[in-house]
Amino acid sequence: MKKDIELVADVLVIGGGPAGTWAALTAASKGSKVVLVDKGYCGTSGATAPSGTGVWYVNPDEESRTKAKLGRFELGGRLAEDTWMNRVLDQTYENMNQLSAWGYPFPLNEEGNPHKTGLQGPEYMRLMRKIVHKAGVKILDHSPALELLADEHGVGGAVGVRQQTGETWKVEAGAVIIASGGCAFLSKALGCNVLTGDGYLMAAEAGADFSGMEFSNAYAISPIFSSVTKTAYYSYASFYYEDGSIVEGAGSKRGRSVIAKKISEGIKVFAVLDQAPEEIRPFLRISQTNFFLPFDRLGIDPFKDKFQITLRLEGTVRGTGGIQIVDETMKTLVQGLYAAGDAATRELICGGFTGGGSHNAAWAMSSGTLAGKGASEYAQRTGVGNRDLKGLSSVPITVGNSTFKTAEYVRAVQEEVMPYDRNLFRTEHKLAGSINRLDDLWKDIRNGSISIEGNAIKARESVAMTLTARHMFNAAINRKETRGMHKRIDFPQIDANQHYRLISSGLDEISVRPKPVEQEAILK
Secondary structure: OOOOEEEEEEEEEEOOOHHHHHHHHHHHHOOOOEEEEOOOOOOOOOOOOOOEEEEOOOOOOHHHHHHHHHOOOOOOOOOOOHHHHHHHHHHHHHHHHHHHHHOOOOOEOOOOOEOOOEEEHHHHHHHHHHHHHHOOOEEEOOOOEEEEEEEOOEEEEEEEEOOOOOOEEEEEEEEEEEOOOOEOOOOOOOOOOOOEOHHHHHHHHHOOOEEOOOOOOEEEEEEOOOOOOOHHHHHHOEEEOOOOOEOOOOOOOOHHHHHHHHHHOOOOOEEEOOOOOHHHHHHHHHHOHHHHHHHHHHOOOOOOOOEEEEEEEEEOOOOOOEEOOOOOOOEOOOOOEEEOHHHEOOHHHHOOOOOOOEHHHHHHHHHHHHHHHHHHHHHHHHOOOOOOOEEOOOOOEEOOOOOOOHHHHHHHHHHHHOOHHHHOOEOHHHHHHHHHHHHHHHHHHHOOOEEOOOOHHHHHHHHHHHHHHHHHHHHHHHOOOOEOOEOEOOEOOOOHHHOEEEEEEOOOOOEEEEEEOOOOHHHO
């Protein structure tokens, strides 16, 4: 079927967040013709754009770097690799300095020098869009990819739809970079409702593998009346029951588990940021203005007034699992296909645990840069060529009527991944039950078809969420220990014999196999 818009490029980037924009910019700087397609508006959509974020920016001296690498090494279950941590720290240092040179308004420290350990999402992504556009990248906003195109030589482009006009698009490219973010399962966490695992689905359909999908059950504290998940601020919080008594253990390192157990028992939990020193409260407001907006609208002073909280699932957005990459070019096992940002596994730099920002922001900009370079070099080496490309969608995308049960599938997946007692507190029995139900759901999905004239975007989201959940739980049932954010109630301790990655593969059948972790040089 002829598409309304047909383009040819050296590199196609799917996703317009920090990873995608750094990838597009880098590929363009290497002389490649680049097209970037975004599900939303490049520069304003995704998890980074509406928020402030810390960045893993560390001066290049041995003492500082060693301390930085060890910071989350144990929390992540000793799965991070020294070579990758060094690579990302170096690239992030370079990229943050480049942002300063481009005019990003970093605050000044006491010595009058730019303080480069954080970024404000709106300013950051506005600048990235401007620089990417200036580099000659063609941007298609509100234009999600629906499926990859490939032939016997590998991936060679994608097709999609423009949401505002209904036009279809096709881009043939020498290389494709998936930078479409992670999957938060439509949990309403701020900036995450465009992050539904679309890139995972497309990669799996092309034959890519995944790594660390058991580390994809991240939950973040949020007021019940807000979508903002800035858990770092709750280090200043006291937690209370409705009667005003303290929730013991809620403020500890295992506090989220304590809170989750109480909420799952139907007990309301409240917080107040009463431990924040008076002198830093103005700074907290400046650094995360969107955190305070919902409170201000309701006339709540979060430093003095108690407010009810919940835990919102952020899945792989703040988890560490994702598409497996094979080397520093960020290529996957599939020829012509690259991955970056939350779409790619972040185990390499933080193992099985990461918080908000920091490592995540560093990984986005550095992996995007590396992918842009790798994809550009590959495309220029192989060319676009005249190829007989076919769509890879696991569910046929057709013209005409379709009765695809999108809403039903979304609800069914959320019933498995959102409850704390299924996804946070895992057991063999619960995981097996979820896997069986999700497998049945997948079989039903595979018997359907998606109409390009219907809401194909939402339909593909439901397919992507289903596949993501299946990889998560299949990896989780195979890791019979507690490591990183993966918690097994039936195996509550870390097991030295399971010090390996879990690689998951497949669509209809999910297989899981261990992969050794390279020796961590920082322990020598």
